[in-house]
Amino acid sequence: MMRWLAGWSGIVAAGCASALTVTVTSPRPGLVFTDAETPDLRVSVTDAAGEVRVRWSAEEKEGPWREQGELKIPVRDGRGEAPLGLKFPGRGLFLLAVTARCGDAVAKAETAVAVVFTPPAPDPASPCGIFFTPPAVPHPLYPGREAEAAALSHRLLGAAWSRLNFWAFAFGKITIAQRDGKPYVTGDWAQWKQYAKALHAEGISISGEVAQCPGALSSKPDDHTERGDAGPMCERVKPRDYAEWDSLMENLARDFADEIEYWEIWNEANLRDTYWSGTPEELVELVHHTAAALRRGNPRAKIMGCGFVHDRAYADDVLKLGLGRDLDILSVHYTDDRPGDATAWRALLRQHGLDLPIWNTEEVSEVPTNNLAEGVVHSFKFMHIHVGYDPYRLLVNPDFTCRPPAVWYSVGAHFLAPARFLAQAELAGGRRVWHFERGDERVAVLRGGTLQTLFATRPAEVVFRAEPLRAGEPVTATNRMGRSTPVALRDGEGRVPLDSQVLFLAGARRIEVVSVVEPPAEGLCAEAEAGTCSAGWARNAHPGYSADRLLEIWSDAEPGPEGHWAEVKLTVPQAGRYEVLFSGNALSRLKPPRSLSPFTWRFDAGEEHVCDQATEMLIDVAGAPEGVSVLGQVELTAGEHTFRLRLTGRRHEPDHHFALWFDALALRPVEPER
Numbered sequence: 001m002m003r004w005l006a007g008w009s010g011i012v013a014a015g016c017a018s019a020l021t022v023t024v025t026s027p028r029p030g031l032v033f034t035d036a037e038t039p040d041l042r043v044s045v046t047d048a049a050g051e052v053r054v055r056w057s058a059e060e061k062e063g064p065w066r067e068q069g070e071l072k073i074p075v076r077d078g079r080g081e082a083p084l085g086l087k088f089p090g091r092g093l094f095l096l097a098v099t100a101r102c103g104d105a106v107a108k109a110e111t112a113v114a115v116v117f118t119p120p121a122p123d124p125a126s127p128c129g130i131f132f133t134p135p136a137v138p139h140p141l142y143p144g145r146e147a148e149a150a151a152l153s154h155r156l157l158g159a160a161w162s163r164l165n166f167w168a169f170a171f172g173k174i175t176i177a178q179r180d181g182k183p184y185v186t187g188d189w190a191q192w193k194q195y196a197k198a199l200h201a202e203g204i205s206i207s208g209e210v211a212q213c214p215g216a217l218s219s220k221p222d223d224h225t226e227r228g229d230a231g232p233m234c235e236r237v238k239p240r241d242y243a244e245w246d247s248l249m250e251n252l253a254r255d256f257a258d259e260i261e262y263w264e265i266w267n268e269a270n271l272r273d274t275y276w277s278g279t280p281e282e283l284v285e286l287v288h289h290t291a292a293a294l295r296r297g298n299p300r301a302k303i304m305g306c307g308f309v310h311d312r313a314y315a316d317d318v319l320k321l322g323l324g325r326d327l328d329i330l331s332v333h334y335t336d337d338r339p340g341d342a343t344a345w346r347a348l349l350r351q352h353g354l355d356l357p358i359w360n361t362e363e364v365s366e367v368p369t370n371n372l373a374e375g376v377v378h379s380f381k382f383m384h385i386h387v388g389y390d391p392y393r394l395l396v397n398p399d400f401t402c403r404p405p406a407v408w409y410s411v412g413a414h415f416l417a418p419a420r421f422l423a424q425a426e427l428a429g430g431r432r433v434w435h436f437e438r439g440d441e442r443v444a445v446l447r448g449g450t451l452q453t454l455f456a457t458r459p460a461e462v463v464f465r466a467e468p469l470r471a472g473e474p475v476t477a478t479n480r481m482g483r484s485t486p487v488a489l490r491d492g493e494g495r496v497p498l499d500s501q502v503l504f505l506a507g508a509r510r511i512e513v514v515s516v517v518e519p520p521a522e523g524l525c526a527e528a529e530a531g532t533c534s535a536g537w538a539r540n541a542h543p544g545y546s547a548d549r550l551l552e553i554w555s556d557a558e559p560g561p562e563g564h565w566a567e568v569k570l571t572v573p574q575a576g577r578y579e580v581l582f583s584g585n586a587l588s589r590l591k592p593p594r595s596l597s598p599f600t601w602r603f604d605a606g607e608e609h610v611c612d613q614a615t616e617m618l619i620d621v622a623g624a625p626e627g628v629s630v631l632g633q634v635e636l637t638a639g640e641h642t643f644r645l646r647l648t649g650r651r652h653e654p655d656h657h658f659a660l661w662f663d664a665l666a667l668r669p670v671e672p673e674r
Contacts, residue, residue, distance in 0.1 A: 019047040022054070022100035022107040025081070029142060029149035030400030031111060032156045034118040035091050035482075041084040041113065045100055048075045052102045058086060058113075061093040061404060062481050062500070073100075091115045091482030093407045114402035117414040117482060122160040122203040126417040127372060128409075129161030129207070129380035130154055130395065131362055134170075134195045141399050147198035150384070153400050155202045158413025162199050163361050163380045164260070165209045165267070166192065166252070168235040174216040176244060185247040187214070189255070196259040207304070207361065207380070208256060209264040210249065210290060211275070213239050217248065227274055228593055228653035236277040238286050246293040253297030262302045263294050264331050264361055269306040270314035274654045276306075280314070284321045291326040304329035307361055310341070312348050319352045330356045335376065336365040337542050337625070342374035364392050364625075366405050367412035367480075367502050369434040369445055372421045381409055390617075391586035391626045408480040408502065415443050415478070415504050429460065429518045430547040430623060431498075435511070441469050444505040444513055446498060448548060448623065459499035461517045465492050466508040475511070478504040524570050524667040526643070528584070531568035534559065536658070546623040550584055550663035553597075553647070556656075564597075564647040564658055568665050571640045577670040580631040580643075584661040587615040587629035593652035597660050601645045603634055612648070624663070633670055 023044045024031075033039040045052045052075060057068040065088075073080040088094055094113045099106065132150065139146040154162055172188030199206055212235040215221055219240040223233035230236060239245035253263065265287050269276040276283060283306065291303040305327055308315045330349060335341040342358055349356055360371055360379045368379040386394040386403060393405040419436035426432055431448040446462060466475045466489060474486035479500035487494040487505075496503075498516060505511055528551040529539040536555040541548055551566055572578070580601070589595045591614040598612035609632055618628040643665050650656045 019049075020052070020100060020102050020105035020107040021046045022052075022098055022109050024084075024096060024098060024109055024111050029145075030153055030396060030402065031113045032153065032400070032402060033113070033115050034156065035115055036118045039086070039088065039113060039115065041086055041096075042081050043071065043073060043084055043098055043100070044079075044081040045073055045075065045102070045107075046079050048073075048078055048080060048102045049105070050102060051075055052080060052100050054082075054098055054100045056084065056086070056096065056098045058088075058094050058096045060089070060481075061095060061112075061407075062479070063092055063483060065089045065092075065094075075102075088113070088115050091117065091484075093402055093404055093481060111399075112397075112401045112403075114407055114410075115482070116156060116407060116410040117158065119155060119158045119410075119413070120417075122155060122205070123417065124160060124205045126160035126413070127368075127376070127378050128159050128413040128417050129163060129361075129378050130157070130159045130384050130409075131163040131165070131380045131382045132384040133165050133167065134191065135385065135398070139398070147195045149400050150195065151198035151202040151204060153384070153396060154199065154204050157395065157406055157410045158417060159204065159381075159409075160417065161205045161207060161378055161380065162384075163207045163209060163264070164192065164196060164199070165211050168212040168214045168231060171214045171248070174214050174248070176216075183241070183244045183247050185217070185244050186251050187248060189252070193255065193259075196256055200259040205262075206260045207262045207264055207359075207378075208260040209267065209307075209361070210252075211267045213237065213245075214248075217241070217244050227277075230275045230654075233277055236275060238278050238282045242289045246289055249290050249293035250297040253294040253301055255297075257298040257300070261298070261300050262304065262329070264307060265290050265303065265305040267307045268309050268333060268362075268654075269318075270308050270311040271654045280318050280321060284318055284323050287323055287326050302328040304331040304359060304361075307331050307333055308345075309333040309362075310338070312344060315345075316348060316351075319348070319354070324349075324352055324354045324356070327354075327356060329359050329377075330354075331359050331361045333360065333362040334364060335360055335374070336363055336368040336370045336379065337545075339370050339541055340374075342371060342376050346375070366393065366408040367416065367445065367447070369416075369424075369432075369447060372416065372419075372436075373424050373434060381405075390588050404481075407482060411478065411480055411482045411504065412502070414482075415445070415506060419443060425513070427513065427516045429516055430545075431460075431516055432548070433513045440509060441506065442508050442511045444508075444511050446503045446505070446513070446516075447501065458519045459497040460519055461495055462498045462503065462505075463493065463495050463514045463517065464505060464511060465514060466494060466505070466511040467492065469507050469509045473507060475505065475507045478506065524572065524578075526568040526570050526665050528566060528568055528662040528664055531566060533566040534562065534564050536564050537566060542661075542663075545625060546583060546664040550661050552584075552661045553658055555658045557658075559647070559658070562646075565644060566662055567642055567644045569640055569642050570665070570667060572636045572638055572667065575635075575637045577633055577635050577672075578667040579633050579670055581618070581666040581668060582629045582631050582662075583621075583624045583666065584626070584663040586617060586626035587611065588617055590614050595653050595659075596651050597647045597658050598649050599645050599647045599660065601631060601643065603636065603641050603643055606634070610648075626661075628666070636667075
């Protein structure tokens, strides 16, 4: 790791006013440090007329720590630099702001610094992976070193695997020649080779994915009809000539043989006319040709497909057509928030006489406990570099500084990468506990909760019984930001605040969660699944959401005259103005092209409010994985009221269904202005 501390000049945050510019710099790209290191942070200024005074402040994300200070930066020829000298209290994510002044000139910069568990050497047996698509253009902060920065970020976050997608643009310029009377096709994938080599050098195993057909080889080369983020039609269909395609795939596998042994063929092929716009028969044909060509290029290649998401009926159809004959691994998406989903995929394989391992190559959960419990071999977190998709909680910013989910992911990787699942149990208040073993050590992971957490004045408390792993060493409770606290045991019993969406109890030879004591709530909350609804809705289990269940609709059917509607009742203790909070899908998804249905809402027979635009969000709320959306404010009298939601249209992508998750509704009193 020390080799990175020399010669790197990555600027990770900058601000300017007039001519003065201030930046926070470090030898470490992304400002990610381990708990065994002293963070090396510096403040640099340019275009300064003289000595610069800097004031800085730092605060802990999801914690009480705050610090501030000042420093002076001597300047020569308009430039200067000084060490920040900031010491952090431990692991976590810390928000840093600096303000520089030189005469009348003022410049500001803000960034984030992460301190994470020291990761072990990546182990291919680890379940922890990250879905990674390299940027298509050079990174302005790390010119020529983007690949090394991305690979180091993977390793420092605890990932052992990376899903490296080959979209159409990744193949570069396609060259078609003739050799021995046959097509010989190559691409210009030098940039992807650079990323693969950098990941491999850090010990990261790679799952390559052939996700699109380059337009130059497409059976519909002139059809550029776009479909959401899936690209033009020409890239979502079979190739025009399998002799050309097979040559390209064979050369691809051969050129990447040193870095990539595992290859996934296509992405979410079951989503109608989205990433795959061919027929089921054409998909099976494509997989058959691609698998054979990849194996010719690299006889060690293992083949997986096809990134199916939820729709086992489509997968059943293509397995009947012979898809399984070419697969070593079945790849699926988004199973962790649907307990039993991975088990159902395994049952489908058995129906077809197949005994294949299951990998989840695209997962929203930072800590995929359900996947581990159901035997999913690897889970790849969606996604490394933030390019939108806010509800999916992407990991790092474009400059590789961490977002909160990156730290959550690193903590999960620390505890679960070397662990084996033992058992799970339901707890009160919509919470669950999973038990794992790491050698002689036992680890308990607690997740979930209800939306009432939003209103609680104090956290819930978990009561457990444990035997320390070693005499004289404590059992610890670690929150999702990596802050560990020793827990005092009395007669083998411990109590600890459950103040984190995910809590890890570790350092025990034996551990048993006895109960969770929930605090009283001061707000109003109603579970959507406890209300009434029109036909088309279903009450389904979704761990991590309020009470682990929600009301959801996914329907192609036109509704009756009243539309697709759902109602819940709340009893308001006193008249006043209330903020209306919606939990379920993040309503940021209503930003065009919207991925959920717009709707109207009202209380009783009152005014109907339209919700067809992205709304203000409250994030990191226990029991609300996609956050809580603020619908607006209403005046309500004391007594019982009925909230009614009615869908007004279909979503744009990935299909044109009526679709929405409705988990819970809450009212929060609005404080009168003074």
